[in-house]
Amino acid sequence: MLRETVYNEIFDSQRHFRTILDSMSRPGKLNRFAPIPLTPPAGLAKPAAYVGLALLNADVSFHAELLGPEAVAYLRVNTHAQAAAPGLADFFFVRGSDGGAAALIAEAKLGLPAYPETGATFVFQVSRLGKSSNIGGLQLELTGPGIETREIIFVEGLNPDLITAIKTRNVEFPLGLDAMFVSEDESIMCLPRTTRVLVTNL
Amino acid sequence: MGYVAIKGGEDAIANANELVEFYRIKARTKPIELAQILGQFRLLIDKIMGEGSLYAPEHAALVLKQNEGDVFESAFMLRAYRATLQRRYYSEKLATREMFVRRRISSAFREIPGGQILGPTRDYSQRLLDARLVTETMGDIDAFLGEFEAKLDRSSLHGVPTLSKVIDLLQSEGLLREVEADTNRRVVDITREAVKFPAPRSAALQMLARAETGGIMSLAYSAQRGFGSAHATVGELRVGEVPVRVRDARGRVRLIGRIRVTEAEMISKIKTQKKDPVPYLSLGYGLCFGQNETKAISMGILDRTMRSGGDAPCQTQEFVLYHTEGIESYGFTNHLKLPHYVTFQSGLNNLRQAVERKEKNRGNLGFGSKPAPQKINQPAS
Amino acid sequence: MITESKFQQTYNFGFIDESTKKEIRRKLLKAVAIPGYQVPYSSPEMPIARGWGTGGLHATLSLIGPEDIFKIIDQGSDASVNACNLRDFVKRMTNCRTTFDTAEATLIQTRHRKPEEILTDKQIIVFQVPQPEPLRSVERYEFKTRLMHAEADYAKMWVSLYESYVKFGAIMQGAGYPVRVNGRYIMTPSPIPRWDVPNLSMAPCLHVFSAGREKRLHCVPPFTKVEPLEFEDVKFHVEDFGAITCAASGGDKAFMDEIYESETSRKFVMNDSNFMDKVRSGTRPPQRLFTNPTV
Numbered sequence: 001m002l003r004e005t006v007y008n009e010i011f012d013s014q015r016h017f018r019t020i021l022d023s024m025s026r027p028g029k030l031n032r033f034a035p036i037p038l039t040p041p042a043g044l045a046k047p048a049a050y051v052g053l054a055l056l057n058a059d060v061s062f063h064a065e066l067l068g069p070e071a072v073a074y075l076r077v078n079t080h081a082q083a084a085a086p087g088l089a090d091f092f093f094v095r096g097s098d099g100g101a102a103a104l105i106a107e108a109k110l111g112l113p114a115y116p117e118t119g120a121t122f123v124f125q126v127s128r129l130g131k132s133s134n135i136g137g138l139q140l141e142l143t144g145p146g147i148e149t150r151e152i153i154f155v156e157g158l159n160p161d162l163i164t165a166i167k168t169r170n171v172e173f174p175l176g177l178d179a180m181f182v183s184e185d186e187s188i189m190c191l192p193r194t195t196r197v198l199v200t201n202l
Numbered sequence: 203m204g205y206v207a208i209k210g211g212e213d214a215i216a217n218a219n220e221l222v223e224f225y226r227i228k229a230r231t232k233p234i235e236l237a238q239i240l241g242q243f244r245l246l247i248d249k250i251m252g253e254g255s256l257y258a259p260e261h262a263a264l265v266l267k268q269n270e271g272d273v274f275e276s277a278f279m280l281r282a283y284r285a286t287l288q289r290r291y292y293s294e295k296l297a298t299r300e301m302f303v304r305r306r307i308s309s310a311f312r313e314i315p316g317g318q319i320l321g322p323t324r325d326y327s328q329r330l331l332d333a334r335l336v337t338e339t340m341g342d343i344d345a346f347l348g349e350f351e352a353k354l355d356r357s358s359l360h361g362v363p364t365l366s367k368v369i370d371l372l373q374s375e376g377l378l379r380e381v382e383a384d385t386n387r388r389v390v391d392i393t394r395e396a397v398k399f400p401a402p403r404s405a406a407l408q409m410l411a412r413a414e415t416g417g418i419m420s421l422a423y424s425a426q427r428g429f430g431s432a433h434a435t436v437g438e439l440r441v442g443e444v445p446v447r448v449r450d451a452r453g454r455v456r457l458i459g460r461i462r463v464t465e466a467e468m469i470s471k472i473k474t475q476k477k478d479p480v481p482y483l484s485l486g487y488g489l490c491f492g493q494n495e496t497k498a499i500s501m502g503i504l505d506r507t508m509r510s511g512g513d514a515p516c517q518t519q520e521f522v523l524y525h526t527e528g529i530e531s532y533g534f535t536n537h538l539k540l541p542h543y544v545t546f547q548s549g550l551n552n553l554r555q556a557v558e559r560k561e562k563n564r565g566n567l568g569f570g571s572k573p574a575p576q577k578i579n580q581p582a583s
Numbered sequence: 584m585i586t587e588s589k590f591q592q593t594y595n596f597g598f599i600d601e602s603t604k605k606e607i608r609r610k611l612l613k614a615v616a617i618p619g620y621q622v623p624y625s626s627p628e629m630p631i632a633r634g635w636g637t638g639g640l641h642a643t644l645s646l647i648g649p650e651d652i653f654k655i656i657d658q659g660s661d662a663s664v665n666a667c668n669l670r671d672f673v674k675r676m677t678n679c680r681t682t683f684d685t686a687e688a689t690l691i692q693t694r695h696r697k698p699e700e701i702l703t704d705k706q707i708i709v710f711q712v713p714q715p716e717p718l719r720s721v722e723r724y725e726f727k728t729r730l731m732h733a734e735a736d737y738a739k740m741w742v743s744l745y746e747s748y749v750k751f752g753a754i755m756q757g758a759g760y761p762v763r764v765n766g767r768y769i770m771t772p773s774p775i776p777r778w779d780v781p782n783l784s785m786a787p788c789l790h791v792f793s794a795g796r797e798k799r800l801h802c803v804p805p806f807t808k809v810e811p812l813e814f815e816d817v818k819f820h821v822e823d824f825g826a827i828t829c830a831a832s833g834g835d836k837a838f839m840d841e842i843y844e845s846e847t848s849r850k851f852v853m854n855d856s857n858f859m860d861k862v863r864s865g866t867r868p869p870q871r872l873f874t875n876p877t878v
Contacts, residue, residue, distance in 0.1 A: 010596050014648045017608045021646075024615045025789045025804045026704070055612075057605045059394065113733035115398070117613035117622045145618050145765050145807035148785070173767065174733075178616045192616035194765065211667035264590060278632065285628040286594060289602075394606070396623035396798035399726040520724055530796045533633025537713070540635065540665055543840060544658045544695040544854060548776040549757035550841075551822040559752045 004038055004078050007053055012036055016054040020180065023190040028142040028151030030129055033186045041070035045125040047182035048093050049074070052123075056081040056091060063089035066098055067125075089120060096126035096158040096181065105165040108177055116174035119193065122166075127157030129183040138163070139201035144194045152200075153189060155181060160199055167197060226270050239263040248462070248492020249273065253528050254280025255393075255412040256287075257461050257491055274414075274532045281529050285393075291448035292391075294455060298444055298465050298489070300364050305493075306440040308368045310469060314438075316365035321441065322493075368438040369467055372483060379482040381472055381509040399520050406508060406523060410501040411490050414528025421516045421526060422500035425507045430514030432507050434486065437469040441493045465489045468502030473510070597644040598676040603627050607645040607800075611791065614802040619764025620732070621715050626798040636669050637795030639692045639711035643673060646707060646791075647690055652680045654688035659696040659838070659854035666694075685857050686868065695758065697779040699837050699858040700868040702788035704805060710773040712794035715801060717761040717771040737769050740812070748817050760819065763810045764803055772803075777811070778821045778838040781873040784809035818876045829853040834862035836872055 007013075012034075019031045033050050040049040044067050052075050056062060061084035064071045071093065072083050086092075086107040094101040101124075111119035128135050130153070137156030140163070143149075158181070170176040176193030183189075191197060227233075240247060240263045250262040254277040261283060265276040305321025308314045320326075334342070372378045386402035397405050410418060425432040443460040450456050466488035471481045486506025488498035507516040508523075515521045525531060595601065603625055610624040629637045647653065655670045657663035661683040669692065670681055682688050685700045694711040702708060718728040721739040731737065740761065747755045754760075759774035762783070772780055773792055783790060783803050790803040803809055811819035828835045830842075830850040837858060839851040853859035861868050 009601055011649065013601070013605070018646065018648060021608075021611060021615065021789075024612050025802075026806075055605060055609055057602050059602070059606060060609070114729040115623075116617055116620065116733075117610065119613075121612070146615075146804040148806045174617050174620060176616075178612070194616065194618065211662045211664035212671075214664055215667055215671075260589065278628075279630070281628040282630040283592075286592065286598070286600070288600060393627065394625050396626060398623060399724070399729075518724075520726070529628065530633040533635060533637075534713070534796055535634075536632060537634030540694075541658050541663060542695075544776055544838070545758035545774045547839075547841060547854075548774075548778075548822055552753065552755050552757050555753065555823070556751050556755070563752070 002074060002077050004053070006037055007078075013054045016050045019188060020051060020054065020190070023180070023188045024146075024178070024192055026146045027144060027191050027195040028140070028147060028153045028189060030131065030153070030187050030189055033188060035186060041068070041074050043067035044071035044074055044093065045182060045184070047186045047188060048123050048125050049078075050186070051180060051182065051188075052079055052081075052091070052093065055121075058082075060090040061088060062091040062093065063104065064093040066094050066101060066104070090118075092120060092122045094122065094124060096124040096155070096162065099159045099161050101159075102161050102165040105162065105169060105177065108169075110169060110172070110175040110177065113175065116176070119176050119178065122177055122179045124158065124162065124179060124181045126155050126181050126183050128155075128185070129181060129187050129189050130154045130156075138199050141198040141200045142191070143196045144192075146192070147195070155189075157183075160202055163197060163199055166191075234267055236260060236263040236267065239266055245493060246273070248494050249415060249497075250276045250280060252491040252494055252497060253277035253412060253414055254284065256280050256284040274528065277414075278529050278532060289393075291450075293458075294447040294449060296444050296446065296463070296489075298440065298463070299367060301440060301442040301444045301463075301465070302460075303365055303440055303442040304462075305442070306365065306438065307436065308438045309436040310368065310438075311371075314368050315371075323495075365440075367467070369469075369485065372437075372469070377483050379472055379484050381484045381506065397523065401519055401523065403505070403509070406519060407487065407489070407501070407505060409523045409527065410488070410504060412528075413497075413501075413523075413526040414531070415494060415497045415500070417526035417528060417531070418500040418504055418522075419496055421522055422503040422507075425503055425514070425516040430507050430510070430512055430516040432470055432486075432503050432510075432516070434468040434470045434503050434506065436499065437467040437485065439464070439466045439495060439498065441465075441495070462492050463489055464492065464494050464498040466495070466498035466502040468499065468506060470506055594676055596649075596677060597647055598629070598672075599627060599641065599644050604645045607641055610800060611642070611645065611802065614791070614800050615789070615804050617768075618804055618807050619762075619768030619770040619801055621794075621799040621801045623798055624800055626795050629795070631669065631672065633796040634713060635665060636692070636694060636711045638793035638797075638800065639694070639709050639795070640669065640673070641795055642709045642791045642793040642800060643690060643692045644676065646709070647673070647677055647679060649677070649679065651677075651690045652682050652688050653677075653690050653692070654682050654685065655692040656696060656698070656856070657694045659698075659840075660856045662856065683857050683860075685855075695774055695776075696838070696855065697775055697782050697790075699853075699855045699870050700861075701871055702786065704787040706788045708788055708790055710775070710790065710792045712771070712773040712792045712799075713796070714759075715771060715792065715794040715797050715799040717759075717769050732768060735767065740769060744812060745814070748814070754813070754817060754819070761812050763812060765807050766810075768801075769812070770801060770803070770809075772809070776822055776838055777819065780809070780811050780819070781821065782871055786871075820875045821873055823875065824851070827851045829859060829862070832859045832862040834859070834867065836870075837862075 015034050019033055023031045033047050038046055038049050056079035058080040061082045063086050086104045108120040135154040135156050138158055140153050142151040170193045178193055179191045181189045240259055247259050247262045251257055265279040269275040306319045388402050389404045392405050392408045441464045443462050445457055445460050447455050447457050468486040469483050472484045474481050486502040488501030490497045504522055508519045606625055610622045614622045629640050631637055653673055655666045657666035674681055685698045690707050692709045716728050718731055721743045722728050744754050758776050759771050760777050760780050761769055762772055764770045785806050787805050789805055793800040813819040824839050827839055829852050831852045837853045840854045841849055843849045
């Protein structure tokens with residue numbers, strides 16, 4: 001089914017937005033989305049669809065080509081946002097394991113010095129996010145605003161090249177990209193452009 | 203309780219609301235019908251719709267009644283109501299060449315194609331009190347309307363043509379130039395995004411069209427008096443109805459109604475360039491809801507001065523656009539009535555410490571001793 | 584022609600339409616990601632006048648959900664007239680529970696104060712901001728202040744603080760004392776008194792600042808460094824209330840209101856009305872206190 005009918009545009013988007021906001025305010029904190037039985041196409045993970053439906057509308061554009069044409073169509077139909085070229089898109093939806101996304105990161109807009117908020121937002125679909133080392137994948141050590149001292153988080157299904165790509169582009173604060181990571185158990189963790197990230201297990 | 207002066211806010215608000223209602227109707231006169239306001243306060247309705255940024259005559263009449271005729275409050279209320287309405291479409295470009303013209307003048311030429319049409323205006327009336335209105339009756343109204351309508355040649359009404367524009371004459375001769383060629387032509391919607399400076403002309407015109415009439419008049423007037431030069435001529439001023447069309451989901455253009463607007467095309471000379479010493483003419487454009495000629499003309503002048511460069515108030519986009527926004531300036535000016543004792547206390551604390559320092563440091567640093575009496579320089583006689 | 588049904592209207596949850604809420608929400612996320620930076624936003628008209636808390640309402644109504652418990656204060660007081668009016672509006676538009684209890688609230692809107700009681704990581708506080716641009720006093724044009732922020736060129740601001748010191752022997756800025764957020768943007772902390780300024784730094788809650796008329800919003804995320812501007816030898820001071828105690832609760836060490844009973848006698852009461860009520864009932868809530876540096 002292409003058009004979602006179970007999503008409450010007022011209350012579901014509000015609840016999910018608050019989850020996203022809390023995650024963006026506290027980088028490295030894990031939050032679980034309230035579940036909603038959405039049926040996005042195979043390429044688009046359900047929590048990524050939550051983000052899309054919560055934040056996108058006709059005023060913004062997105063790029064989700066790496067997730068396949070069904071994902072693009074799904075986001076367009078359910079949010080009225082326009083699909084756009086990488087250099088123009090406000091939001092990106094990609095797989096965290098897909099090293100090819102590094103090219104998108106390299107091309108995405110960073111905002112302008114006087115208006116840095118126009119920098120793009122990336123949504124990375126990963127397999128698992130967790131606080132303990134029994135989750136495989138990358139161990140990230142985080143410091144910066146929103147973090148009292150430092151945070152450690154483990155991300156499975158994330159290509160380390162993407163972290164490198166983001167770090168390369170976030171060197172000129174306030175210009176930069178903001179990142180959200182969503183996992184199969186419908187958790188979310190965010191890394192705004194202010195977070196200093198160290199991959200400590202490579 | 204009484205130990206904090208402003209406790210009991212809820213009761214106070216309820217009482218204030220009740221008093222407002224009391225003052226609105228305490229004279230015990232017949233309730234004003236919206237139809238009367240609509241019928242007899244046409245120009246006021248137009249002004250409120252313009253500043254309220256919503257073409258809705260009946261709603262304008264309602265807010266006017268509700269607010270005891272306060273124009274600022276009424277325009278504000280209409281604006282707030284507007285913000286709750288879903289935006290389903292953007293209209294297609296209004297074509298004022300299609301206007302059903304009620305009034306149309308040019309002060310640039312004696313005769314214009316299609317003719318000068320004076321129409322309904324008080325411009326050439328003597329502003330004397332009309333004592334007859336004190337005792338006006340329904341009979342008087344019927345009598346006037348009967349007589350007036352008898353004089354009309356109704357058959358000629360069907361043939362009223364749309365009129366070409368005066369500026370076409372100048373355009374065809376190549377005498378009109380843009381003030382600045384590289385103007386940002388992006389059409390923004392100032393109700394969907396905050397204006398950024400320098401603002402594209404579309405944003406500036408939208409803001410002026412919603413601006414407070416008196417506010418833009420005063421700045422346009424300053425331009426004419428010498429704070430920023432604008433020697434503008436009314437190229438054409440027209441008032442009438444224009445069709446509004448939208449594009450439906452299937453892409454068909456549909457007529458949704460007609461609105462009355464005033465359009466002003468103000469002509470003035472551009473600054474000459476070294477490369478091109480010809481003082482070409484350029485346009486300032488004004489368009490607003492209803493018949494509000496003061497506003498359209500002022501808008502036309504400011505549209506031009508804001509693009510001409512210079513640092514007079516009327517030439518500064520930020521100054522003009524921010525400070526003529528009636529709803530915002532009205533709100534902020536009145537917000538001074540809110541309690542400010544926390545911020546005031548903070549300042550008072552600084553002031554007291556400054557006084558203490560003065561006592562301690564008497565004579566030091568220049569801010570301790572009594573200031574010497576100021577010498578006033580006398581002009582040499 | 585004029586029918587009554589034409590004027591009947593139902594309002595969306597939270598008054599603001601969903602499309603505009605989404606826009607404000609996106610801007611809030613960016614404001615969190617760029618601490619202290621003023622994000623322009625659409626700022627739709629509200630049925631409350633500009634300058635009376637419209638910006639606060641935009642943020643509040645874009646954040647609020649049915650489970651939120653809402654508190655609103657004006658000048659520290661829950662019962663101030665404007666707070667009552669805005670509380671009534673939010674209540675009518677959301678049917679949310681409201682409270683005076685700072686600890687119980689999940690979402691707090693405020694004008695000119697941050698509550699004395701420590702706010703937790705479960706709470707968001709929204710400040711109503713009249714003038715979001717800290718540089719406006721030294722540069723009147725927006726396009727220039729934008730550039731100054733972009734280049735972190737704050738020389739004019741420092742000069743003006745220095746001039747204040749030379750002229751008056753102190754930095755005379757009262758409420759709305761300029762601060763530097765996360766070592767980068769200079770920000771106005773709405774006009775809260777200096778008493779509250781240190782309380783923005785490294786706090787567990789999220790701070791949202793929203794200026795409706797000026798159409799800008801900015802954030803101080805939790806655990807973010809907020810430093811008042813000061814010189815090495817001229818330090819920032821919070822308001823000094825000395826050993827003054829509150830006439831109503833007997834407590835001290837809180838921002839005090841001066842109340843004149845007659846032309847000659849005055850007394851002090853705690854400004855934060857809920858805090859004072861708690862002190863009066865004998866349970867002083869946890870509070871972060873800052874002492875002035877000794878000069």
